[in-house]
Amino acid sequence: MYQLLNNLRVLEASSFVASPLAGLYLAQMGADVIRVDQIGGGPDFRRWPQAESGASFYWEGLNKGKKSLALDLARPEGREILKALATAPGDTGGVLLTNFPANGFLAYEGLAALRQDLILVRIMGQANGGSALDYTVNCAIGIPQMTGPETLAEPVNHVLPAWDLLTGAYSAFALLAALQHRQATGSGQEVRVPLSDVGIATIANLGQIAEVVVGGQNRPRYGNAVYGAFGRDFVTRDGRRLMIMAITARQWSGLIDVLGIGPAVAGIEASRKVSFAVDEGLRFLHRDALFPLVEAAVASRSAAELGEAFDKAGCCWGPYKTVLEAAGDPELVGANPVFSTIEQISGHSYPVPGAMATLPQLNRSLPTRAPRLGEHSDLILAEVLGMSSGQIGKLHDQRLIASA
Template sequence: MLKPLSGIRVLELGQLIAGPFAAKMLGEFGAEVIKIEPPGTGDPLRKWRMLHEGTSVWWAVQSRNKQSLALDLRQPEGQDVVRRLAAEADILIENFRPGTLEEWGLGWDALHQLNPRLIMLRVSGYGQTGPYRDRPGFGLIGEAMGGLRHLSGEPGRPPVRVGVSIGDSLAALHGVIGVLLALRHREQNGGEGQSVDVALYESVFNMMESLLPEYSVFKAVRQPAGSSLPGITPSNAYVCADGKYALVAGNGDSIFKRLMAVIGREDMAANPEYAHNDGRARHAQTIDAAIGAWARGLSLDAVLEKLHEARIPAGRVYDIADICADPHYRARDMILQSQLADGTPIELPGIVPKLSATPGEMRSAAPGLGQDTERVLDSLGIDAATREDWESRGIIQSGPAAEK
């Protein structure tokens, strides 16, 4: 059965995380993704984090289901190749500084005129408009401006970052949503494409729940709260007898009553002040103290067993070793078996969301730099002599030479 995005061609001009992450998701559901990288160096992500044989193992996740075209976009010949590819593409993804593509003659107005069906996803720190549009914007800046960094960490201590590039990933997810909406619009409106403008800070801000209305109405500035969830009680981490932490979310009204029964505090379960969340929130310290006292007398496994039996949402804090050992991850194909270019086995994250009829899949491993240059250029009718000339001048690169 065809995948949802079979027949859709994506041209990826982005680097590192946000743009490539969006293209990765589209590729997992059937889109053909042609990734353009600079000759010689390739996408900087190839050298990020831990390297195997000179290439990041992160690359194996971010670039699966993609083809690599090593092409210098700063050269007129490279820009012309992009125009020829964009003329046949459905989607173009880029996350350069706003104005960069315009300087190369590859901006939205030019490409839309060339291919009115084209959908262009533009991911940047601050968006394509506004007084900050020209500022360099990385994920951590988006996380800070979007309000997330202020809430991260313990009260009275410096803000901490989430341990992954969450700002970039959130922007990518919003970008995928925007692309799918634009595809639907194109289907409904005679094939007309559009530009999708995604800013990192806005993608983070969109996750900030009630932050703005609380400030608007009450002038309340929410502060860091460590492991608790302010205003929603109980929802916290509680240390157990073995020094491990149990995460407990007993904030539903009926769940709270079951939780109190488990810890032997029927008096709290029967207290009308605690019947609903607003009342419980006013007494969060008292409730947390009662749960904490109970948890300290039991091991983490014993705490979770009792809570699960009572149908109370609870869990442990997983590290990656816990994830790899967990049978639920395996049962839902969230850990996939693959191998690197030299045959080294590697486990990669599974694919989400899970569609019942047309699930995503890993069709091909991440490519070497320029692995598909010859094939893509040949498909455009660019002859071997021209390709040889371009390679000698550094405009293109063929084959996986840069992987060595």
């Protein structure tokens, strides 16, 4: 964690992936992020994967370094407390991150009447207010039709919630952009980030909308081959599977040298009147001839032998690993300064990441565990709203708030 945003307080009323992730990224850069949940936990509080106790590793991971306030949001009095926190005065506050409905009790117009310079970043499913999740967005923009073996008829979903992750990162960026605008002009605003817009805009930014509109047809499946470049998985003599890429000219020449296939590649170039030296697209178009060469050469060498030679030649490659293997990899986790082993609220100690960015001029702080639900309820109400211990005690008696 770094202290770049330590003059920023963000109230986060959210659940699932995108919104908590945006709050996590802000917290890892020093923001005081206050997560507000329903007493007893929101819909993601017990989400899988879980510890044997039922504690959610998922919830722990997305809420590291935040403070926790537990409110009864089903009652008007609890909602009023949330609104008061979101619109509390002061230069460091007036920032709300949420995926609550646009027309609910956190509607921008009502909150802006309480604080004119409020910044509200709202993560949505669809721009029209409709419901959407990562997997419904993914199927609607055509990705499952391009994923999987070439011979497969049905669509293939993938396990990485890519649009949730991009939406969370983009929302953190949009929040800071709105904050910079407020600092320059004094004006607040609502920023809406629909998951569906992030998904369709992203594939358009990658040229995939232009590809089908101009070409008039969908991109077919290519299995594990990387579209438009040389890249695929290959199996070594000792049965290890490696992902081997060659996008740049250096990577391509290094691959040829290591595998000793230069004369054979030159023969293909001569017979087909092409040059693979600088054009990655041509390597893809002629993969029917290139892949068998690489397959045979890789199959004749061990993974360790190839890995050492690839590294010396500046090739781009990577071994296929399970998540368990990756978790035990010193370079990825064990000796990686991004990770520290800390005890979480589940009672388990395991490696957790801090900020993914490295700032060489600043000291990297250790990541902080996720809070217990309601752990900071009293502290938040006292510090942000200036409530006395008697007032806070009364809210406990009324069961409007809860503590850990």
